[in-house]
Amino acid sequence: MAGFVCSRVPGAFRRGSGRTCLHWRPPIQARLHISILAEGKSKFPWLEEGFREYEKRLSPYAQLHQLWVRDTPSLVRRTRQQRTAERVLALDASRGKSCTSEEFARLVFDELERGGSRITFVIGGATGLPEQVLSEAHHVLSLSSLTFTHQMVRLILIEQVYRAIEIRRHSPYHK
């Protein structure tokens, strides 16, 4: 970016010099709010530890909200509630659209822009997502055509959200 003062090569890129510094990363300006709405609680401590690892990595850019509900009717109610203020992305292996990590990053940031930096991902329970959630979501995505446990979906999802931010920052993480 022309005019960016590079911290690694100070003085090399002065304002108005017209040169582009390769160390420049586009900043994640707004504080992002990412909610993960899921049914049931996690049973595995190692999965929680992995989740916390990515939550920590995300913390400079985004605040993570874990919304747990007890059953499917509560999931439908809470999705409707989230939809009034945020963009809602539902995850469904068989009915969702599959995408690459770059496409996922683009979609997430487009939706964050539309939703005032707020987005909610909805993960179903063992029986998948109910019809009402699928039809009310702004997008239905598939992380894979394989079936995962819904706890594993949470871990895969948060790693992809972190990857999306690193893709946006042009960091080498996603290479």
Place this chain on the structure above:
Amino acid sequence: MAGFVCSRVPGAFRRGSGRTCLHWRPPIQARLHISILAEGKSKFPWLEEGFREYEKRLSPYAQLHQLWVRDTPSLVRRTRQQRTAERVLALDASRGKSCTSEEFARLVFDELERGGSRITFVIGGATGLPEQVLSEAHHVLSLSSLTFTHQMVRLILIEQVYRAIEIRRHSPYHK
């Protein structure tokens, strides 16, 4: 299965009765040997713990062999070596064939039958798998069109192998 003596309802299904017991599960008869050949070491203790959890669950049916190599030339050499005695399945997000968990289970058991109950999965490093491995593998599979860390691929893979066995056993795990 007709003639199967059901342990839950003893006496109900006698040999030659022609009735089918719903509790019958096809046995995993041979001891399976599943190798995971990967580059680099795992950095996250929680990932190792998750891996061990599935290794333990697999232990009544399969023995897991973790083969670590230091670099890409060693990966190519070791793949060639494994190929002489076992069926080799390479994992590549962009060039592999995607499948459902049921298709994955069918493929794994077909290959275990062909390979004398021995199968090797090859996972690449940060730069993916080299051309030689992709061309020498018996199958190239894609777990997802998303990019995962290769450590996360190990965890997803072992959960799918466990799921494949549970699908084969008609257990309710995969529902």
